[in-house]
Amino acid sequence: MIKAEQIRLPTQQSAVENSPNHTIPLSVPSLGGNTRRYIEECIATNFVSSVGPFVERFEREFSAYVGSKFAVACSSGTAAIHVALRLLDLQPDDEVFLATLTFAGSVNPILYERGRPVLVDSERETWNQSSPLIIAELERRARLGIKQPRAVEAVHLLGHPCELETLSAACDRFGVTLIEDAAEALGARYIRGKYAGRHVGTIGKIGCFSFNGNKIVTTGGGGIVTTDDEALARRAKHLTTQARLPGAEYFHDEVGYNYRLTNLCAALGVAQMELLPQFLERKRAIAKRYDRAFANLPGVTVPPRADWAESTHWYYTISLAPEFSLDRKQLWKRLDQERIQSRPIWTPLHLMPIYAKYPRLGGEVAESLYAGALSLPCSSDLSATDQDRVIAAITAALAATAG
Numbered sequence: 001m002i003k004a005e006q007i008r009l010p011t012q013q014s015a016v017e018n019s020p021n022h023t024i025p026l027s028v029p030s031l032g033g034n035t036r037r038y039i040e041e042c043i044a045t046n047f048v049s050s051v052g053p054f055v056e057r058f059e060r061e062f063s064a065y066v067g068s069k070f071a072v073a074c075s076s077g078t079a080a081i082h083v084a085l086r087l088l089d090l091q092p093d094d095e096v097f098l099a100t101l102t103f104a105g106s107v108n109p110i111l112y113e114r115g116r117p118v119l120v121d122s123e124r125e126t127w128n129q130s131s132p133l134i135i136a137e138l139e140r141r142a143r144l145g146i147k148q149p150r151a152v153e154a155v156h157l158l159g160h161p162c163e164l165e166t167l168s169a170a171c172d173r174f175g176v177t178l179i180e181d182a183a184e185a186l187g188a189r190y191i192r193g194k195y196a197g198r199h200v201g202t203i204g205k206i207g208c209f210s211f212n213g214n215k216i217v218t219t220g221g222g223g224i225v226t227t228d229d230e231a232l233a234r235r236a237k238h239l240t241t242q243a244r245l246p247g248a249e250y251f252h253d254e255v256g257y258n259y260r261l262t263n264l265c266a267a268l269g270v271a272q273m274e275l276l277p278q279f280l281e282r283k284r285a286i287a288k289r290y291d292r293a294f295a296n297l298p299g300v301t302v303p304p305r306a307d308w309a310e311s312t313h314w315y316y317t318i319s320l321a322p323e324f325s326l327d328r329k330q331l332w333k334r335l336d337q338e339r340i341q342s343r344p345i346w347t348p349l350h351l352m353p354i355y356a357k358y359p360r361l362g363g364e365v366a367e368s369l370y371a372g373a374l375s376l377p378c379s380s381d382l383s384a385t386d387q388d389r390v391i392a393a394i395t396a397a398l399a400a401t402a403g
């Protein structure tokens, strides 16, 4: 049994600490701009709950930003994925292919619907699920007349876009619906190829984003579903509002959910979206600075950057070579001693007993990435001084073990 005091919640720590030896958080929100004004507006107008002008404004401004026709706000990213699967009418035992290297919020909604996840190994180029593995399996099934999965849920890990050009073409060819879990990748885009200029979350039939406290834009907690299909958008809104029919009567025509985002949360979201370009610029500058500092450190690999993609570096994550004398756990511990928060990436789903029974595609790439990966402080407000402290601590730790 885990005791409450053993659970550390880095995302809940305050960003503002000024002592030279303060704890540097992994990733905390930056609440500037119009945040206070918009929240005060909610209070002044009494619109603090699930009805109010900020919800619609947030949806409108979000869809305009990513370039989808519609966006429906939800209470979390997990709820957004659940709604996406309900929109597909996922049936018990329908299969959904998704990355094994992802957060549990990607897979749990499949299980809410008694679907069957198929856990796909990662590729080294982007750390995302391997398109060639998925495509080979779709082709094999077509050859042998085996039922195809209902959907592929492509997860954009740590802010780096997935390869979708060949994957979406294969999905189209075999009648499989592509949905995107873009929870970690708001602002990430394709810069070459068929989807050049397009944002993640707008290529598949449905995209899902999260606004949890550690995300690049936060609403405290929240999510959103994006789509170009008006009928799907309407049904998504219906499902998130208990499937209640319009009118004064409480009349519901299917089983829905209370997945609404409150006006208060949406007000925070509107203020955050105004700051997003600034957050992205900062995230990318932080990543560049880390890249430069670590470029010549033996045993350290900097995060992936495919030349066709523009990552947000939501979580800046290095990878330590397995043969290196200092492993990820030791570096994590050392940074902790220096009051620097860091964190391993998601435990691959297939390594956890509750998910291990589901079928898998591919080999051990996700496990090896997991074994070596450590995410470093990268809040958009991270100061140069704090970043220097992180760089110095890592350089010293690696030098000590090398020597």
Ligand SMILES: Cc1ncc(COP(=O)(O)O)c(C=O)c1O
Binding pocket: 076, 077, 078, 079, 102, 103, 105, 106, 155, 181, 183, 184, 209, 210, 211, 212, 221, 222, 223
């Ligand atoms: C890849 C991924 N999918 C889904 C989720 C679920 O989002 P939420 O925490 O808002 O429910 C998250 C993260 O939090 C995530 O990182």
